[in-house]
Amino acid sequence: MRSLVSLSVALALVGVAASALAADDLMSPLTPLEAKYLANAKQVTHGFPRAGEGYFSPDGESIVFQAYPLGYPFYQIYSQKLDGKDLRLISTGRGKTTCSYFSRDGKKILFASSHSDPDVGATERKARKEAAEGGRRRYQWDFDPNMDIYECNLDGSELKRLTDAPGYDAEGSYSADGKRIVFTSSRDGDADLYIMDADGSNVRQLTNKDGYDGGPFFSPDDKWVIFRSDRDEKDMLQLYAISVDGKHEVQLTKDLKTVNWAPYFHPSGKYLIWTRADYSKGPRFAGFDLWTMEIKSTDTAFEGGEVTQVTDHATTDILPVFSPDGTKLMWTASRSPDGAPQLWIADWLRGQKK
Numbered sequence: 001m002r003s004l005v006s007l008s009v010a011l012a013l014v015g016v017a018a019s020a021l022a023a024d025d026l027m028s029p030l031t032p033l034e035a036k037y038l039a040n041a042k043q044v045t046h047g048f049p050r051a052g053e054g055y056f057s058p059d060g061e062s063i064v065f066q067a068y069p070l071g072y073p074f075y076q077i078y079s080q081k082l083d084g085k086d087l088r089l090i091s092t093g094r095g096k097t098t099c100s101y102f103s104r105d106g107k108k109i110l111f112a113s114s115h116s117d118p119d120v121g122a123t124e125r126k127a128r129k130e131a132a133e134g135g136r137r138r139y140q141w142d143f144d145p146n147m148d149i150y151e152c153n154l155d156g157s158e159l160k161r162l163t164d165a166p167g168y169d170a171e172g173s174y175s176a177d178g179k180r181i182v183f184t185s186s187r188d189g190d191a192d193l194y195i196m197d198a199d200g201s202n203v204r205q206l207t208n209k210d211g212y213d214g215g216p217f218f219s220p221d222d223k224w225v226i227f228r229s230d231r232d233e234k235d236m237l238q239l240y241a242i243s244v245d246g247k248h249e250v251q252l253t254k255d256l257k258t259v260n261w262a263p264y265f266h267p268s269g270k271y272l273i274w275t276r277a278d279y280s281k282g283p284r285f286a287g288f289d290l291w292t293m294e295i296k297s298t299d300t301a302f303e304g305g306e307v308t309q310v311t312d313h314a315t316t317d318i319l320p321v322f323s324p325d326g327t328k329l330m331w332t333a334s335r336s337p338d339g340a341p342q343l344w345i346a347d348w349l350r351g352q353k354k
Contacts, residue, residue, distance in 0.1 A: 030346075033312045038329065041346035043336055044082060051078075052332030053098070053319050054343045058106040060323045063330065064090065065343055066098050073127035077111045079154065082345070090156045095120050096144050099170045103198070104178030108151045112170035116161075117146035143168040143191065149183060149200075162200035174198065175218045182206070182225050184214040193227060195244065206246050212237075215262055218244070220269040224302055226252075228261040237261045239274060239293075241302040252293065252304040259286070262319045267326045268351070271295055273310065275318045288316045290331060315339070327352060 030038055044063070045051040051067035061082060066075040069089075077091040077100045091097045095115030102109060117123055147170045152159045163169040165187040172183035178198060185194050193206040193213050207213045211231030218225055223244060228237040232254070239252040239260045253260045253276075263274040271294045277286040289312055294305035311317040313335060320331040329348040334341050 031312050033309065037310050037349055038346040039349055041335075041344055043342050044084065044330070044345050045080075045343040046084065048340075048342070050341045051343055052341050053100075054330050054332070055101050055321055056323045056328075056330065057102045058104060058324055060325055060328070062086075063343070064100040064102060064109055064111075066100060069093075073124060073131060077109070077113075079109065088155065090152065090154075091115070092156075092159070094124070096123075096147065099149075099172060101173045103151070104174050104176065107154065109154060109156075110149065110151050110162075110172050110174065110181065112147050112149050112172065114144045114146035114148075116148065117144070120146075143186060145186070149181070160200075162196070163203075165203075171214050171216065173217050176220050176222045180218075180222075182216040182218060184212075184216065193225065193242070195225075206242060206244075207249075213240075217264055219265055219297065220267055223299055224297055226263045226265065226272060228263065232256060235259070236279070239263050239304075241295075241297075243300065243302075248300050248302070250302045250304075252302075264321050266292075266322050267324060269295075269297075273320045273322070273329070275320065287312075287314075288318050289313070290317050290320050316341070322348065 030041055048067040051065055054063045054065035056063055062079055064079045067078055069076055074096045076089060076093060076097050078087060079090055080087040090109055091111060091113055092115040095113050095117055097111060097113040100109055100111040145167050147168045148161055149163045149169050149172045150159055150161050167186040169183060169185045172181045174181055180195055181198055182193060182195050184191055191212040191214060192208055193216050194203055195206050196203040209231045211229055213227055213229045216225045216227040224241050225244060226241050229240055230237050232238060233256050236256045237259050238254055241252060242249040257280040259277045259279055261275055263272050265272050271292050273290055273292050275288055276291045277288045279286050290310040292308045292310055296303045315334040318332045320329055322329060327348055328345055330343060330345045332341050333344045336342055
């Protein structure tokens with residue numbers, strides 16, 4: 001998952017019950033702060049115990065996301081139209097599955113899964129037993145060493161394994177030109193960033209620092225990769241950018257009383273959006289909200305600028321992404337009446353004509 005311990009805290013606080021909502025329950029009232037940047041916020045996934053981490057297709061008409069199937073203890077990958085129609089299971093239906101992404105030509109879907117775990121049956125039984133003994137099973141991400149990256153067609157057919165190194169391989173996304181994939185791997189014993197060709201060949205290491213480096217995305221011009229890392233203090237994630245050749249790196253946030261993760265570029269390349277939580281009073285009191293940061297970059301320099309808070313809802317807002325044309329924002333939120341995390345979408349007002 002493009003997340004860490006912080007996400008387990010966030011989702012544990014919002015609950016796991018879910019039900020399909022009536023049409024008149026889909027809209028979320030926005031706070032005065034949020035109304036400056038968002039409009040027409042509505043829920044777009046329904047009927048799952050929980051769903052989230054969604055990404056747009058290149059044409060902006062469909063989404064791919066992860067969700068818990070009813071009666072199964074691990075996330076699977078689904079796709080659907082923005083109107084909720086044409087819901088499809090994309091992954092195999094077994095194992096821990098996460099981190100989906102559309103190829104740039106819209107013909108393939110990338111995701112990570114442990115479905116080839118030789119003991120997947122035992123893993124499932126253990127998870128079900130934990131759920132039965134403890135009621136609701138607390139969400140956690142354990143960096144399963146059986147996790148590998150796969151690609152498949154839009155209907156889930158022609159599944160192809162792209163990584164097979166020992167250790168955790170996940171959190172992959174394509175470059176803007178579609179020729180490369182950046183991902184997180186623990187193949188050297190520590191979670192670092194790697195880049196490979198889109199077919200899985202020519203793997204090279206991008207970062208090599210102690211601690212977890214993850215959640216990487218290419219900049220719109222393919223010159224930089226943004227990511228988060230807890231190299232300063234375990235679990236206290238901060239934002240970084242590194243040039244694709246690995247020669248230049250900059251830390252964008254440095255406040256160890258906050259957790260910062262899930263950075264994502266606006267397609268204009270002028271700013272990024274991410275999730276920030278204030279941990280100064282401990283994780284129990286941390287509220288997860290969305291923020292933007294102005295950025296400037298050249299081939300060799302990357303600079304973060306003004307920071308703006310976008311959401312301040314009483315519930316959790318995480319994992320934001322922009323539509324390809326930059327006019328929509330989609331994120332994972334617990335705004336529905338039952339408090340279950342689901343995908344939400346809203347008009348992104350910045351840069352649109354009044």
